[in-house]
Amino acid sequence: MFSKTTVKYIQSLQHKKFRDLEGVFVAEGPKLVNELLEEEIFSCKAIYALEDWVHGLEKNLLKKTEGRLEIIKDFELEKISGLSKSNHVLAVFEKKIINTQPSISGKFTLVLDDIQDPGNLGTIIRIADWFGIENVICSLHTADMYNPKVVQSTMASLQRVNLIYTDVLQWLQQQPGIKKYAATLNGKDLKSFSTIKEGVIIMGNESKGISEAVMQMADEKITIPRIGNAESLNAAVATGIILYELCQ
């Protein structure tokens, strides 16, 4: 039933504390919700949608909404939406269970040392998905992958990329045989590297870069060549350029 309790419950999921307690997160908009329903990597708990969304659904998707769908009015959706303008449908999904100790040999792995902007994290997850990266190791101060802004900006890539939140320094120490590349402003020119099949790429915080202790773990420091005058590149853009150059 679309009650005050439901409204409060969904609003509470804007906060990490409640998402963690409940083990769920919110996704909004037809494109994202339909894709998550289709793939079934996240189990769907509830859907609140305008009538027009339901009418536009294909049969197989409509079947997947059974027992979970509540049709609501525009003003009701506005109340629970975290978007600046609500977008036809909001769904609550269960978080997925992630293997926290994946094998990374023969693969590319991304390490994020305190990426704090949710928009950047979402964009980086999409980049990881584009370049076929399965695992992203995130420091404990990296933005939450289930933050609504992250979820919305990943464009469903969230279901294909695993984010593992851990002490990245310790994690790096446990990967002795794998070459580690750190993105910095004073390393070797990225263009001097060849493509590789296996490795760990470390990206740092938006303003502070990679922490000193983590930087110590790097085998190679890489820098994107600068032609002009900007002080730095956006963290997601830098990640995209580095993966483009190194990933085979």
Next chain:
Amino acid sequence: MFSKTTVKYIQSLQHKKFRDLEGVFVAEGPKLVNELLEEEIFSCKAIYALEDWVHGLEKNLLKKTEGRLEIIKDFELEKISGLSKSNHVLAVFEKKIINTQPSISGKFTLVLDDIQDPGNLGTIIRIADWFGIENVICSLHTADMYNPKVVQSTMASLQRVNLIYTDVLQWLQQQPGIKKYAATLNGKDLKSFSTIKEGVIIMGNESKGISEAVMQMADEKITIPRIGNAESLNAAVATGIILYELCQ
């Protein structure tokens, strides 16, 4: 004087209509404001700052604030700030005069066909600055370069890159001798291109891509190779990767 009129005036500058009428825009935060004051590419009209910002200024910058500075209280800055959390200083600058028909021979030029997200536009301006691009030709539906979100996310690159708003189709037709590259999802692999010294790179709208008529003008269609499954890359990330590969 920090009056109600001032508050209303500055709040009105959140809107393009009033920025256009007044020929000014707003920048916030010590890092950005200090850099814009330092470089003097934009003429400063007024500064509203907390006392601590003024005390932290170096002499040469302090001199540049003369006759324009008003020290205000925290709660007053909150009222005029467009940021979710105000940041010590807000300044009003005059827009710069831009040569709307720059020579582009021997240079790289970026064309944006309806980039609509201000954050993306700001990030693209920063990328252009990083890769030494002087001129960015923007379609008339591209976000406004003086939108506060654009200004904040350019990190002062705004002063080094010229944005020219025009009919891009017509503009492209007026550049017969220059090779035009269009970013698309079904072109030639970007890795098959060599670096170049001169050219126009066309980037399209976040969801619709490049419009058909503009696409007709392209000599080459380029695509960033995809290894994984993401449907697309963020427009700013794609711009960064393409400029990295092509700019010499």
